[in-house]
Each structure stands twice: as C-alpha cells, then as structure tokens.
Amino acid sequence: MSEPFDTPPPHPTPISRDQVLRAALAIVDLEGVEALSMRRLGRALGRDPMAAYRYADTKTALLDGVVELVLSDLTVDSTDDDWQSQLREVARRFRAIAVAHPHVVPLLVTRPLATPLALRPHGTLRPLEATLELLVRSGFSDVDALHIYRLFFGFLDGHVLNELQELVDNPEETDDLLRLGLHRLPIKEFPILRGLAPALASYDGAAELERGLDILLSGLQAQLTPSGTTQTTTCRALPAG
Amino acid sequence: MSEPFDTPPPHPTPISRDQVLRAALAIVDLEGVEALSMRRLGRALGRDPMAAYRYADTKTALLDGVVELVLSDLTVDSTDDDWQSQLREVARRFRAIAVAHPHVVPLLVTRPLATPLALRPHGTLRPLEATLELLVRSGFSDVDALHIYRLFFGFLDGHVLNELQELVDNPEETDDLLRLGLHRLPIKEFPILRGLAPALASYDGAAELERGLDILLSGLQAQLTPSGTTQTTTCRALPAG
DNA sequence: CTACTGAAACTACGCCGTAGATCTACAGCA
DNA sequence: TGCTGTAGATCTACGGCGTAGTTTCAGTAG
Numbered sequence: 449m450s451e452p453f454d455t456p457p458p459h460p461t462p463i464s465r466d467q468v469l470r471a472a473l474a475i476v477d478l479e480g481v482e483a484l485s486m487r488r489l490g491r492a493l494g495r496d497p498m499a500a501y502r503y504a505d506t507k508t509a510l511l512d513g514v515v516e517l518v519l520s521d522l523t524v525d526s527t528d529d530d531w532q533s534q535l536r537e538v539a540r541r542f543r544a545i546a547v548a549h550p551h552v553v554p555l556l557v558t559r560p561l562a563t564p565l566a567l568r569p570h571g572t573l574r575p576l577e578a579t580l581e582l583l584v585r586s587g588f589s590d591v592d593a594l595h596i597y598r599l600f601f602g603f604l605d606g607h608v609l610n611e612l613q614e615l616v617d618n619p620e621e622t623d624d625l626l627r628l629g630l631h632r633l634p635i636k637e638f639p640i641l642r643g644l645a646p647a648l649a650s651y652d653g654a655a656e657l658e659r660g661l662d663i664l665l666s667g668l669q670a671q672l673t674p675s676g677t678t679q680t681t682t683c684r685a686l687p688a689g
Numbered sequence: 690m691s692e693p694f695d696t697p698p699p700h701p702t703p704i705s706r707d708q709v710l711r712a713a714l715a716i717v718d719l720e721g722v723e724a725l726s727m728r729r730l731g732r733a734l735g736r737d738p739m740a741a742y743r744y745a746d747t748k749t750a751l752l753d754g755v756v757e758l759v760l761s762d763l764t765v766d767s768t769d770d771d772w773q774s775q776l777r778e779v780a781r782r783f784r785a786i787a788v789a790h791p792h793v794v795p796l797l798v799t800r801p802l803a804t805p806l807a808l809r810p811h812g813t814l815r816p817l818e819a820t821l822e823l824l825v826r827s828g829f830s831d832v833d834a835l836h837i838y839r840l841f842f843g844f845l846d847g848h849v850l851n852e853l854q855e856l857v858d859n860p861e862e863t864d865d866l867l868r869l870g871l872h873r874l875p876i877k878e879f880p881i882l883r884g885l886a887p888a889l890a891s892y893d894g895a896a897e898l899e900r901g902l903d904i905l906l907s908g909l910q911a912q913l914t915p916s917g918t919t920q921t922t923t924c925r926a927l928p929a930g
Numbered sequence: 931c932t933a934c935t936g937a938a939a940c941t942a943c944g945c946c947g948t949a950g951a952t953c954t955a956c957a958g959c960a
Numbered sequence: 961t962g963c964t965g966t967a968g969a970t971c972t973a974c975g976g977c978g979t980a981g982t983t984t985c986a987g988t989a990g
Binding site for chain 3: 736737738739740743
Binding site for chain 4: 726727728738739742747748
C-alpha cells in the first residue's frame with residue numbers, strides 16, 4: 449500500500465475536522481456566536497468559504513461541532529467510589545469550561561433544543577453516559593440515574609447562565625449602583641433589587657457554585673438513596689387547592 | 690385640548706409596541722426565532738419593514754421585548770405567607786409558559802447574557818423583584834434572598850432546557866429505540882443511554898419538575914433558614930485533594 | 931397659502947447560508 | 961505518453977438579512 453504521507457493532498461495542506469472546529473471556536477471565543485459565519489471561517493482557515501462544508505454539512509452542524517469540541521474537555525471519572533464528590537468535581541470542571549468560553553454558553557445550553565439527542569456529536573453524549581455509569585455503579589437504578597443526571601446538569605446550566613449574565617452597564621463608573629446602571633430603575637418599583645447593587649457587583653461564581661452544590665446534594669441525599677426508591681416527603685405541596 | 694381619538698393618526702391606524710411584540714411572538718411561536726426578521730415582522734404587521742424600529746431600536750431590543758411579553762404572564766404573589774408553596778406555584782407557572790412558547794425558551798435563557806440587567810425591559814425584572822420581596826418578607830436577608838432567587842430560577846431554566854430537548858429522531862417509528870434514533874449509537878460506548886430509551890420516551894415534565902422542587906426545597910430547608918445565616922455542612926467536599 | 935414637523939416609507943450597502951456549476955490535479959490504464 | 965474518470969476544491973449566483981440614510985407626505989402653526 450502507498451503511504452498516505454508520500455502522496456500529498458490535492459491542494460495545499462489538507463485540513464481536519466478538528467482544525468475547522470478549533471478555528472470556529474476561536475472566532476466564537478473572540479467575537480461571539482453571531483460573528484461566526486461560513487465566510488469568516490473560510491477566511492480564518494485561508495480557504496474558500498465553502499471548504500468547511502466538507503466537515504459540517506450545515507451551519508447548525510458546525511455549531512454542534514463547536515459544542516462537541518468544548519465538551520470534549522469535560523471528563524467524568526465513572527469509577528469514582530464517591531459519587532457526590534465526583535459530581536462536585538464535574539461541576540467545577542463544567543464551570544471552568546463555561547468561564548473559559550463564555551461566548552459558547554448560549555450554544556451549550558440551546559443546541560440540544562434543536563438537534564435530537566441521538567444525532568448530536570458523540571463527544572457531547574459521552575459525559576452523559578459516563579455520569580449515568582457513575583451513578584449506576586453507586587447503586588442507583590438507571591432511571592434514577594437519569595433523573596439525577598437531568599437535575600444535576602440542569603442545575604449546572606442554570607448556574608452558568610446566572611454567572612455569565614451581563615450586569616455592568618457603565619464599566620468606568622466606580623459606584624456599584626451607577627456601574628450596574630441600577631439608578632435607572634424606579635426606586636418605588638425595584639427597592640430590593642437596587643439595594644442589592646453591592647451584592648450583585650461582588651458576585652463570586654465559584655463560591656455560588658459550591659453553595660448550590662451543598663443545597664442540591666443535601667436535597668438529593670434526603671430524597672433519593674442508592675437503594676433505588678424515591679422517598680415521599682411531608683413538605684410536598686398539593687398542585688391546586 | 691383635542692381628543693386623541695378625534696384626530697386620526699397620520700397613516701392608516703396607529704400601532705402599539707404591544708401589537709408589534711405580539712406579532713413578533715406569533716412568528717417565533719409558529720416558526721422559531723430564526724424565522725423572525727424585521728422584514729417578516731413588517732409583512733405580518735402590514736407595514737414597512739422599518740416600521741417596527743419605532744418600538745425597538747434594534748433587532749436585539751425586539752428579542753428582549755419578546756421575552757418581556759412572555760414573562761409578563763409570570764406573576765409572583767410576594768404576600769404569600771408560605772414562601773415554599775409560592776415558589777412551587779411560580780415554578781409551575783414558569784414551566785407552563787415555557788411549554789406554551791417552546792421556541793421562546795432559547796431567548797428566555799440567553800438574552801440576559803447579552804443585555805445588562807438594568808437595561809432589560811422592566812417586565813423581565815418584575816418577577817425578580819417580587820421573588821426577592823417574597824423571600825425578604827419570609828425572613829431571609831436580602832443577600833440570601835438573592836442567592837435563593839438565583840438557585841431557584843437557575844433550576845427552572847435548567848428544567849425547561851431539559852424538558853424541551855429534542856429527543857425524537859424518527860417520529861413515525863413505534864419502537865422507542867428506533868423512534869429516538871438511539872440504535873445509531875455504538876452499543877459498547879453508550880449501553881446505559883441506549884437502555885434508557887423507554888424512560889426517555891415517556892418523559893413527564895410536570896412530574897419531573899415536582900421531584901426537582903422536592904429535592905431543591907428540601908436542600909434549601911437543610912442549608913438555609915430565614916433566620917439569616919448559612920449553615921456549614923459536613924458533606925462538603927474539599928476543592929482539590 | 932406657506933413653512934415646518936414628525937412619522938412613515940423607500941433605497942441601498944455589505945453581509946449571510948448554501949445549491950449547483952466549474953475547475954483542478956492526480957490515478958489508473960491503454 | 962497521452963486519455964479519461966473522479967474526487968476534491970473553488971467559484972458563481974440567488975434570495976434574504978439588519979439597518980443607515982434619504983425621501984415622501986399628511987397634519988399643524990403661523
């Protein structure tokens with residue numbers, strides 16, 4: 449057989465799906481999702497705008513690919529004996545990824561609304577399977593594992609959406625109220641919110657994540673045990689009166 | 690002074706911001722966010738494409754307006770003596786809104802990433818203030834109220850993002866595995882996920898929300914009391930080994 | 931009757947995603 | 961050597977996009 453390296457590719461150097469996705473990610477990281485266009489991507493690759501279509505059938509598939517690339521950094525050790533502490537670590541890694549790629553977060557949370565689960569790039573499903581395995585190995589039924597997975601990653605999505613919200617209106621202002629622009633809000637209508645200017649200004653994402661994890665895991669421990677059955681609780685309110 | 694109704698407006702009938710937003714919402718509900726363009730909106734209003742710019746300075750402001758319109762349906766009774774049951778009701782109303790307008794959910798969760806809090810339409814801030822008031826009236830400090838608000842609405846965002854995920858690949862198939870397209874996934878790599886086909890297919894959003902609320906509120910009760918101070922917990926893992 | 935004002939409509943620019951046609955350069959073979 | 965098939969890269973073109981700037985025009989004030 450002939451070496452693939454002996455015969456150089458048709459045009460300049462070949463290009464890999466990974467390179468395409470990395471170029472796309474770079475654009476998104478620097479300028480946001482809306483700056484990513486096939487033409488812009490082609491320019492970044494030094495190729496024809498249509499070149500990327502070889503590696504992503506469509507623009508939306510390219511977006512799914514960017515999500516996959518980013519999520520490929522999210523490892524889950526499903527052999528960890530302590531599922532709670534492993535979930536904590538996954539949470540911290542997930543947050544770190546989101547903070548490192550804030551402009552990707554909109555894609556991260558919304559692409560699954562558009563692309564059916566089974567058609568998503570496998571890299572985006574791997575953390576799901578690994579988390580399920582972690583929980584099943586810890587004694588949960590697979591259905592309960594699914595519930596916990598959903599609650600946990602829903603919580604993580606919610607956390608990063610909170611953490612990455614835009615708060616600052618006027619960056620060069622030093623007073624919190626003015627910096628966040630909260631003075632624009634009618635004081636009669638938003639008294640508490642306005643009073644929270646200092647708290648909003650000193651938001652600490654890592655600490656908030658830990659406190660959320662405390663609450664979530666403590667609730668989980670109270671409501672769901674690895675033995676497999678859900679407990680009924682006394683504080684559960686009735687749906688309608 | 691002259692009656693405003695006596696003097697008919699310059700061109701045909703006047704138009705209100707509310708009408709513009711409702712027309713925009715109708716397009717999004719029917720065909721999704723990406724189908725909403727200024728030209729399309731103009732057509733729906735029977736007006737020039739530029740007409741809508743009178744009520745939204747920019748396309749993104751229009752999107753914020755759609756979010757406001759949808760969130761204006763979300764009432765929070767801050768006088769409720771039982772904050773937990775009021776949060777449950779808010780959660781159910783929020784879910785109902787999301788289910789009624791699934792195509793708006795991407796906007797609902799991502800617009801705050803782009804528009805600074807104080808510049809968002811007031812209608813989107815009203816549930817925030819009302820929830821803070823509910824919690825403060827129940828004895829929480831305003832900073833704790835903010836934490837609970839974030840955790841709670843983060844949870845809700847996460848829930849609807851989970852509930853509205855696309856799962857079905859091949860709708861006319863009857864077998865769960867085939868309908869969800871999970872047979873495409875390599876069985877060695879995704880054994881648990883594939884096995885969960887029936888559970889995925891029979892997802893019940895309302896029930897899942899209640900179970901999530903049970904866990905969240907029970908965790909909240911264990912970790913945070915209206916007296917105001919956060920408790921330290923024994924199960925909290927240390928950051929790094 | 932004229933001049934002004936403010937809202938509505940129109941025009942035009944540089945983008946976009948991508949279907950389809952075209953070009954290029956090598957592989958295999960006579 | 962020259963010919964042809966083919967697969968990949970590139971080009972062209974279409975209809976649509978957000979919106980700045982300009983023009984139109986009905987109503988009001990003087």
